[in-house]
Amino acid sequence: MRKNNARATVFENFNKDYYTTDSYDDYLTRFTKEGQDCASRLIKVVEPDSNWRFLDVGCGMGGLILALRKLGFEAWGTEVSPFCLKFSPAKKWMQFGSICKLSYPDNSFDVVTCTDVLCYLNREKTMKAIKELIRIAKHYLYIESICKDSPNSNQQLNPDPLRKDNCLLTANEIKTMFEKNNTLFLEPLYTEKEPRDFNGVFVK
Numbered sequence: 293m294r295k296n297n298a299r300a301t302v303f304e305n306f307n308k309d310y311y312t313t314d315s316y317d318d319y320l321t322r323f324t325k326e327g328q329d330c331a332s333r334l335i336k337v338v339e340p341d342s343n344w345r346f347l348d349v350g351c352g353m354g355g356l357i358l359a360l361r362k363l364g365f366e367a368w369g370t371e372v373s374p375f376c377l378k379f380s381p382a383k384k385w386m387q388f389g390s391i392c393k394l395s396y397p398d399n400s401f402d403v404v405t406c407t408d409v410l411c412y413l414n415r416e417k418t419m420k421a422i423k424e425l426i427r428i429a430k431h432y433l434y435i436e437s438i439c440k441d442s443p444n445s446n447q448q449l450n451p452d453p454l455r456k457d458n459c460l461l462t463a464n465e466i467k468t469m470f471e472k473n474n475t476l477f478l479e480p481l482y483t484e485k486e487p488r489d490f491n492g493v494f495v496k
Contacts, residue, residue, distance in 0.1 A: 306373035314451040327355025344402035350409035354382025404429040436491040463490040
């Protein structure tokens with residue numbers, strides 16, 4: 293019983309205060325636009341068939357889900373934040389789900405996306421998460437994450453008390469972990485001139 297309570301407490305930290313302060317101070321006003329931008333870039337790279345299914349793991353308020361559905365695709369999301377699951381405008385397409393143990397069969401989704409989730413995990417859990425993401429993806433994965441020594445990993449520039457800064461991977465380590473698990477790095481969605489951390493599309 294204690295373990296369940298402890299887990300709930302961790303997830304409850306991702307509450308309204310978290311999403312309206314520090315590095316997320318304007319998240320609730322920008323998540324829709326960010327989702328639209330990511331969706332348009334992703335579609336150009338993966339060139340999906342009209343019947344392809346998408347899953348956004350750690351989907352937050354569901355901006356990417358909304359954008360993909362507006363484009364006519366079937367899109368779903370998993371999230372651990374009780375706040376997001378309750379108040380997201382995409383909540384009817386979202387469910388609770390831990391990245392290290394996703395409740396989907398192998399190859400369930402044609403494209404699996406995951407943005408800024410790995411930076412909240414230690415290295416052991418990161419490897420479990422990567423294997424899960426690859427397991428449920430049929431064709432492509434899009435991964436974005438704050439990485440070691442990037443400007444966004446600085447607590448003064450980008451404060452986030454829940455981020456596992458001592459466990460952050462370098463961009464090359466993230467790429468290598470995926471490629472060691474039978475995926476191939478295809479290309480980034482955002483160029484080096486754009487203010488992003490590690491981001492890349494992988495193909496199985």
